[in-house]
Amino acid sequence: MSVQVASMPRIQIPNVSLLAFRVWQRNRDVYLNIWRAEIVWPLVDPLITLIALGIGLGDFVELPVEQSYVEFIAPGLLAAFPMWIAAGETGWGSFFRMENQRTFDAIVATPATIDDVVTGEILWAATRACISVVYILVLATAFGAVDSVLAIFVLPIAFLPGLMFGSISLCWTSMARSVSQLNYFFAAFITPQFWLSGVFFPLSELPGWVQTVAWFTPAKHAVDIYRGLVAGEVEVGHLGDVAWMIVVTGIFYCIAVFAMRRRLVR
Numbered sequence: 001m002s003v004q005v006a007s008m009p010r011i012q013i014p015n016v017s018l019l020a021f022r023v024w025q026r027n028r029d030v031y032l033n034i035w036r037a038e039i040v041w042p043l044v045d046p047l048i049t050l051i052a053l054g055i056g057l058g059d060f061v062e063l064p065v066e067q068s069y070v071e072f073i074a075p076g077l078l079a080a081f082p083m084w085i086a087a088g089e090t091g092w093g094s095f096f097r098m099e100n101q102r103t104f105d106a107i108v109a110t111p112a113t114i115d116d117v118v119t120g121e122i123l124w125a126a127t128r129a130c131i132s133v134v135y136i137l138v139l140a141t142a143f144g145a146v147d148s149v150l151a152i153f154v155l156p157i158a159f160l161p162g163l164m165f166g167s168i169s170l171c172w173t174s175m176a177r178s179v180s181q182l183n184y185f186f187a188a189f190i191t192p193q194f195w196l197s198g199v200f201f202p203l204s205e206l207p208g209w210v211q212t213v214a215w216f217t218p219a220k221h222a223v224d225i226y227r228g229l230v231a232g233e234v235e236v237g238h239l240g241d242v243a244w245m246i247v248v249t250g251i252f253y254c255i256a257v258f259a260m261r262r263r264l265v266r
Contacts, residue, residue: 023120
């Protein structure tokens, strides 16, 4: 009597082609048609924050370092607001393209694969994050919060945190059954990082266990890198921040690909 043994599911590496660029291009073309509406929040919100907190509240804040409060929060804003942009693009944006507009179904009906769709979506999220960084860097320079020409390197480096948050957000989107379920992700994951990753106050002033928890938050590493570049104080430890973000991005990218295959393959 023969015994059949259930085979384990095969784990396939991402099957990505140049068609992923076409997915990115599709999202870019849509953005170019609606950019006037899309520019409001990424530009106005950081501006209000710099004025209200950096200048207004800054007169009442004493820092352990010799710098103004607007100089302190500007590098953090370079990480915090693009984090929202990237996560929102592969959160609400990808969900509507997947469920409401059925764009994903239309794309995979072509020679493009689901892996191409996932990759193109994440690449576009990173692109949106970079666009947001440009706005904020210009604002920070106008407010006199940039102390070093090394700040220009924020622009190419910004693509990595964009990929990271785009990948993380798309993982949740692949599991969300309704758009309202995305609120859990943003409330429990994105919002705490906005306030607890060293953007608005030095983490060194917090209890040790909070600093330990903060180290594992993705935004904290982006904040540290940007703060070093804007102040002209780049350290060897920043290479560890980059390596950490690369690892996190790779892990969540693979999870997003696997999860989207399970959701979209019928």
